[in-house]
Amino acid sequence: MIRWSGKRLIVNILLFGIFLLAAYYLWFPPIWACQTVRFRGFSKIAPAVYASDQINTQRRDSLLHFIGQARKRVSGFWGEQRGEATIIFCSNREEYQKFCLLYEGAGCSLGTPTGSWIVLNPDGLNVDVIAHEMCHDELFARLGWMKAKSSLPQWFDEGVALMVDYRYSDPDLTRRYNGYVQEWDILTNHGKTAPHLQDIVTLNGFFGTQRGQADASRTAQSYVTSGKEVSRWLGLVGQAGLQRLVQQVRDGYEFDQAYREIEQYHRPKL
Numbered sequence: 001m002i003r004w005s006g007k008r009l010i011v012n013i014l015l016f017g018i019f020l021l022a023a024y025y026l027w028f029p030p031i032w033a034c035q036t037v038r039f040r041g042f043s044k045i046a047p048a049v050y051a052s053d054q055i056n057t058q059r060r061d062s063l064l065h066f067i068g069q070a071r072k073r074v075s076g077f078w079g080e081q082r083g084e085a086t087i088i089f090c091s092n093r094e095e096y097q098k099f100c101l102l103y104e105g106a107g108c109s110l111g112t113p114t115g116s117w118i119v120l121n122p123d124g125l126n127v128d129v130i131a132h133e134m135c136h137d138e139l140f141a142r143l144g145w146m147k148a149k150s151s152l153p154q155w156f157d158e159g160v161a162l163m164v165d166y167r168y169s170d171p172d173l174t175r176r177y178n179g180y181v182q183e184w185d186i187l188t189n190h191g192k193t194a195p196h197l198q199d200i201v202t203l204n205g206f207f208g209t210q211r212g213q214a215d216a217s218r219t220a221q222s223y224v225t226s227g228k229e230v231s232r233w234l235g236l237v238g239q240a241g242l243q244r245l246v247q248q249v250r251d252g253y254e255f256d257q258a259y260r261e262i263e264q265y266h267r268p269k270l
Ligand SMILES: [Zn+2]
Pocket: 132, 136, 157, 158, 161
């Protein structure tokens, strides 16, 4: 049973209120667009997969092939795939902008109480991007809507997604952390410009967003910092630690505390 103190309950109610306001002002147009995708020049090409009518058959076939590969990658990482997001594949940036909150990147995922969607633009036609977005959806499916939105720092959400996205580092688990250390070293000038984890807890902090525009160099630094941290942590705690963390956050534990305690528990005893 979860026991919330009065203070914590108020914080959760406040967070919920803030989320509802944000959802109302920011998310409604994209969510509405996702929900009505079939009336917007998109066709269903497989269960829960829509492609723009501008996309030719060859690219549709590639999309289905990459989705199959991404599903295998996500199941391999998590044990099984529980996320059931509908995938929307756009033919250009204009279409993509109708469905996504952030216009940058090759894909985005939207999780709501009424459904979840993964939206891809033409650059998202590859297994790395699709698996990455599926991994966000997986955390969402495992934690539930409210916990996924309010309890996870952005660096962790992105760091876990990077574990199935090999654009920055090695598919081989034993080399992944070192791969991130090298990338991080290059992109952050030996760590001098690296963000601290506490600076990349929020979406805006992570993407360095100012006046609605993400900062590309800050974003890249945030990604490698997250990948480095999560691959380090996962190297110590393994899948068992990750599953435990998800369970604890679901049960109402603070993320930071659970993350630290699980690491402590798995740390080799001297
Ligand atoms: Zn991501």
